[in-house]
Amino acid sequence: DEKYEDLNRDPKNPTEVASDFLFTAATVSLGDYMASPNVNEPLYRFLGQYLTTTTYLDEPNYDFTARQNPDAVWSEYYRDVIFDLQDAKRIVMENPDLTQAEIDARLGQLEVIEVYTWHVLVDSFGDIPYTEAVQADEFPQPKYDDDAVIYEDLISRLDSANTLLSAGNGYSSADVVFGGDMDKWMMFANSIKLRLGMRLQDANPGLAQSTVEDAVADGVLMSNDDNATIEYQSNDPNTNPLWEDLVQSGRSDFLISETIADYMNDLNDPRRMVYFDENVDGYIGGDYGGSNNYGSFTHIGDPFLDPTREGILLDYTEVEFNLSKAADLGYNVGGSAESHYNNAITASMEYWGVSDSEISDYLSQPSVAYDGSVTQFATQFWIAMFDNPFEGWSTWRLYDAPALNIPSDSGSDVPLRYTYPVDEQNLNNTNYIEAATAIGGDDTQTPIFWDINE
Amino acid sequence: QERTITGTVTDEDDLPLPGVNIVIKGTSTGVQTDFDGNYSINANQGDVLVFSFVGLKQAEYTVSNNDQIDVVMEADSAQLDEVVVTALGIKREKKSLGYATQEVGGEAVSDVPQQNFVNSLSGKVSGLSIKSSGTLGGSTNVVIRGNSSLTGNNQALFVIDGTPVSNLNTNSSDQRSGRGGYDYGNAASDINPNDIASINVLKGAAATALYGARAANGAVIIETKKGSKKKGIGVSIQSSLTVSNADKNTLPEYQKQYGAGYGPYYGSADGYFNLYDISKDGTLDESTPFTEDASFGAPFDSDRMIYQWNSIYPSLESTYQEASPWVAGENDPNSIWQTGYTSINSVALDGGNETSSFRISGTHLNQQGNLPNSKIKRNSLKFSGSHDFTDKFSAQTNITYTKTDGKGRYGTGYSSLNIMQQFRQWFQTNVDFAEQRRAYEATGQNITWNPNSPSNLSPIYSDNPYWTFFENYETDTRNRYFGNVNLTYEFNDVFSLLGRFSFDTYDELQEERINVGSADIAKYSRYNNRASEYNYDLILNFNKDITEDINLDGNVGFNLRRNERNSIYASTNGGLNKAGFYALSNSASPLNPPNEYEMTRMLDGVYARAGVGLFNTYFIEGTIRRDRSSTLPSENNTFYYPSISSSVILSNLIEADWLSFAKIRGNYAEVGNDTDPYNVFNTYTVYAPFDGAGVASNNFTLKNPELKPERMKSYEFGLEANFFDRRFGFDISYYNSKTEDQITPVPVSTATGFGEKLLNAGTIENKGIEVALNINPIRTDDFNWNINVNWAKNENEVLKLTDGIDNLQLASPQGGISINAAPGQPYGAIRGTDFVYDDQGNKVINSNGYYAKTPNSNYIIGDFQPDWIGGIQNTFTYKNISLGFLIDIQEGGNIFSLDQWYGAATGIYANSVGTNDLGNPIRNSLSNGGGIVLDGVQGDVSFNPDGTYEVTNTSSNNVRADYSTYANPFGYARAPNAQHVYDASYVKLREANLTYNFGDKMMEALPFTRASVSLIGRNLWIINKEIPYSDPEAGLSSGNVQGYQSGAYPTMREIGASIKLNF
Secondary structure, eight states: OHHHHHHTSOTTSOSOOOHHHHHHHHHHHHHHHHHOOOTTSOOHHHHTTSEEESSOOTTTTTOOTTTTHHHHHHHIIIIIIIHHHHHHHHHHHTOTTSOHHHHHHHHHHHHHHHHHHHHHHHHHHSSEEOTTTTOTTTOSSOOEEOHHHHHHHHHHHHHHHHHHHTTSOOOSTTOTTTTTOHHHHHHHHHHHHHHHHHHTTTTOHHHHHHHHHHHHHHOOOOSGGGOEEEOOOSSTTSSOHHHIIIIITOOOOEEEBHHHHHHHHHHTOTTHHHHBOOSSSSOOOBOTTSOOOGGGSOOBOGGGGOTTOOEEEEOHHHHHHHHHHHHHTTOSOSSOHHHHHHHHHHHHHHHTTOOHHHHHHHHHSTTTSOOOOHHHHHHHHHHHTTTSHHHHHHHHHHHOOSOOOOOTTTOOOOOSSOOOOHHHHHHSHHHHHHHHHHHTOSSTTSOOTTOOOO | OEEEEEEEEEETTSOBOTTOEEEETTSSOEEEOOTTSEEEEEEETTOEEEEEOTTBOOEEEEOOSOSBOOEEEOBOSSOTTOEEEOGGGOEEEGGGOSSOEEEEETHHHHSSOOSSGGGGGTTTSTTEEEEEOOSTTOOEEEEESSOOOSSSOOOOEEEETTEEEOOOBOOOHHHHTTSSEEOOOBGGGGSOGGGEEEEEEEOSHHHHGGGOGGGTTOEEEEEEOOOOSSSSEEEEEEEEEEEEEEOGGGSOOBOOSBOSBSSSOSSSTTSSSEEEOOSOSSSOEEEOOTTOOSBOSOBOEEEEEEBOGGGSOTTOTTTTTOOEEEOOOSSOGGGGOOOEEEEEEEEEEEEEOSSEEEEEEEEEEEEEOSSTTOEEEEEEEEEEEEEESSSSEEEEEEEEEEEEEEESOOEESSSTTSHHHHHHTSOOTTOOHHHHHHHHHHHOSOOOSOEEETTEEEESSOOOHHHHHHHSOOEEEEEEEEEEEEEEEEOSSSEEEEEEEEEEEEEEEEEEEEOTTSSSOOEEEEEEEEEEEEEEEEEEEEEEESSSSEEEEEEEEEEEEEEEEEEEEEEOEEEESSTTOOOGGGEEEOOOOOEEEEEEEEEEEEEEEEEEEETTTEEEEEEEEEEEETTSOGGGOEEEEEEEEEEEEGGGTOOOTTEEEEEEEEEEEEEEEOOOTTOSSOOEEEEEEETTEEEEEEOSEEOOTTOOOEEEEEEEEEEEEEETTTTEEEEEEEEEEEEESOEEEEEOOGGGSOSEEEEEOOEEEEEEEEEEEEEEEEEOSSEEEEEEEEEEEEEEEEEEOSTTOOOEEEEOOTTSOEEEEOTTSOTTEEEEOOBOBOTTSOBEEOTTSSBOBOSSSOEEEEESOOSEEEEEEEEEEETTEEEEEEEEEEEOOEEEEHHHHHHHHHTOBGGGOOBOTTSSBTTSOGGGTOOEEOSSEEEEEEEOTTSOEEEEEEEEOOOEEOOSSTTSTTSTTTSOGGGGEEEOOEEEEEEEEEEEEOOHHHHHHSSOSEEEEEEEEEEEEEEEESSTTSOTTOOSOSSSOOSEESSOOOOEEEEEEEEEEEO
């Protein structure tokens, strides 16, 4: 019998690996999903209306059924990211070669990526399986938790993560974000907290203010050098996913959307030189969600065709925009709304290599100079999130600005959330129906709890 | 020494019997009687002549000194002598069997020989469902009595001379679910049809219980031809040549009125053309929207000059920068189909002496495909020999070597390597494919009608099909050895011992190429696979007549089976550096680690069978087997299962002239089953490192250390009877089988961290009726008409999955549909978006004139299980001429056509043009009087969260729906999936053959002992079908994903001739 059982152990796939392997895999997976323009993946670049397509129009028209994108989002974050992270936690806690401080620091890194992923899931769907999630044996059909309650838990988990991160040295070579720089991990954790706090500004102002103020007090990203990014490699499969779909595929599916082209043209924005290609005279975005001829419209700029282009999880520009709004709301974050607004735009432009003089020219334009309006603020925030499209979409949802286009072909409204995966209807039906009812209907126009129109 | 034996064969009424088969026992040498019942055969003294004729008792006569042997054949009232080969090669009297078997002679597969002999069985055995995927050398799905396993193997087991041969294919899961890849065929096709002597299909679990679990899906027992113990060498030659052409009924019919585009979306004044300065005269020219792989563009107008694909390639000198008339392509895609041919030539020698015999045969098969650069070659050598060391101790061996080489197999599924993807789904009707061929041949470049733009000539989606044929082709080769060595020792009349070692081993190499310059990333990949199976059997047989009326027989045996597999798949990464050079070293980016797979599995079993026969009338037998498997957790790896079966010969109890034979039978059987290797312990997958850091991830499937064996429980009743001297006979079976505790990867919410969890979950029930009828309406001296009818109805239902799981998705191919198993539904339910119906069953139409559709894609819109299948074989014999034809029928079952789903939107098919109720072209814009009024009613629909809906305020529909663009009511953009679910019924003239047997007089003038020539045909006529433009049988591959067509290939109509000669 023992011999028979040995035959049943796969010689080509291990039953145990170091937690490092899982941490790297999960982090890169997360980065891939945040960056990918692929029509089978999360569709952030369409949800933010930065890109549109030439011929195949289902996805820019927010048809989630043709390719079952919600199923992909769900399985990618739960299975490829969160589960591997939790498994890594289990393994690292049992590692006898590490000191408790080293274990704690690693747990902190794992926790930050995990909290980030949870919040992306909540922001994508609303109520999601949380307390019963990722425990296949015990809960094959996990119940859904209330999104607002999950948010509160995520904020407190970030507090604990900060403590863990300060314990000692964490992962270094396996850390594809900061290469083991624990100070930056703490800034990253606090910046996520800042983001979560700002999301709550309408839904739970009290918690929003305390969360934001705590985060700033503990230290958020200070410059573009602190950006949480993944340094992609030149060789497949470790390239930026943009390169895979734009260059490697050899296809010509993606165009700059007229939505962003028009706003940036109106503002005479110097970042067009970077975001956009010069393939046609001027910058002409494709009809959003309509049929477009590839040769007639502006393509995405060269920097995005580089396989080693970094993938952004959270950047300093976003932090400054959040601080600007926080200051505007009267939170104690230091600085003025205007100074943070200017810092944000400057940070974005510096990141993209815009010259100082162009930056100051831009900031001095009447349309750009800070006027305190939500529309101006959100438009600038959204433009700056061109390569962090999930955050761009979320900005539009939170501030209801700038106005996005109704996709030409379907006339569908821009989604406020993903519908739940079809698989949930099939495999977790009771909980699905409960959740769909709880959030007010499983529809793309049901807002996430923090998305309150004021 | 050899002499000529002559004689006359008559029946009991002293009438001469024509067409009686006379064979020298143990050989394939034989002759037939002529019209006067006379025969003449060369034989040696001591040879045994076996006389057989349908409905008559087989007779044997030993050649002695007399040169004349006249024979009187008796009516076979009890069919006492019919012996069939059952599980484990045990020969049994058919009358004693308590379960259903159905035999066909070797001629069923060798008269009209096929590359894959399995295809020849379609319609010839009741309850045997045969479906070939329709590609050159592609696989064939062989299912007996329905799908009994949710996700496991449902293919019948093939056993050749006692050697189990798997019918699994090595196609990738992507291929099997329609994502693209090649169908490399399945293993049963390595068997040479001309070597087959007989085929016996064991249908139920009771019949196969001794094989254990692996034959729970039924078994096809094949006996090959053997040599005889006679002196001298017999030679037989068989040659056939068939030519094949695409059946037009299974090809698209294209519309010839509108050209490229998705609608009026482009730069020209009418919106149908792009504007580029192609002639370089400084003004913008109207040019085809090259990137648009659809035909919802401008109406054709031969006076309108347009710059088309041939105007933008500088290498096409005569047409470069030249406009051409806007007309439909003169040669549409159907013009690429060529005549293919298959030649099969085989030679067999056989001979022997008193103690030994041998037969050696060689066969060469050459199949030229119907697409350019496609062919399959197969050479096989087979040796059978036997030797009696003593009266008691003898040895037998059968060894076959087969080498199969394929080139240019057809790409399948949703892939640019499947040219039918463009021809059925995405292309421009203005393209002339003869011109595409000339462009490729003249330049050797991928000159496609579908480039990115006039300034970027690389293909955007579709390659030039001739580029695909000649540059992006696969090659494969498989060397296979299978056979066995048997040693038999007969202790006495009662006991004998059989020891057998059998092996089946093959290694194969599959190489796939995509050249630089294709729409897809250039690639070279190779898959090396080596698979072996070894079986060690020891069987003790006993057979004893206790008294004249009581017979006991049985077996005790041991089997050890060992399977090994070792494979590696490696592919270049990120493209190729040097064009046309196919080696891993030519990878553009560093190689990713190859995929390796290695496994050994073992199963040992002991079993016993005992049977009692009373008064030659009552028979009962029981079996029990114990298996131990390496693939189950060690606590649960041993399992037992029993069977019991019984039969009563009713005709021995009823005295009636009209009743020739009658038997009633019944059985109950259980069969246990193990699982695949590596389903017990969780593992990680290790990936290529990221910047030096190791990368590993959890697997998709949660393994299960508590698995237990699966169990199939079945019972069966049957009645067989023959009447009026066997002029009419039937064999009818009712069966019911339930497969419980199925080891199933049950999909779970991915919020669990896994995509699926392995469980003992799920029960499938199959119950059904099988009927075989044999009618002999005319039997005269000169003329005989025989009809065989096979009919089977199988009802399949998934009884349960596991608690809380109400659906098991088997595949979710392109198009938003899925193939499923769900409780209360037949296996293979097709889900997708559906129409919305009002209470009266009318389709509800939206205010814009389009069909309303369900918001989700989990509505059941069909299933792939047929209602029934059947075949009718007619054989007419007039003197030396015989004519046979087979009608093959499937009733019911559904198929989703991705080809129609996309093709309806791209407007390529003939059914997308026409006039509407106003007499205007439907493709005119609504403002211009176009559009169509759909059948249905207007109404308001409100959906509930659980997917149900209410329809209110219905009224008659008179809104014309726009039909001017791809977003028309029938294509993927607007229609529900249910629009393109079709009834898969068909009636086909599957096979016909006309044979002339040379008579004795002619033989005397010729150096042959027997000769015949035949005209043969296959897939001659699809008499009836529902799905437009394709064959409802066409599919992806053998396996559990059926009911789906994507880039379906046409059916090949084959016509040819064959000649058989014996010396």
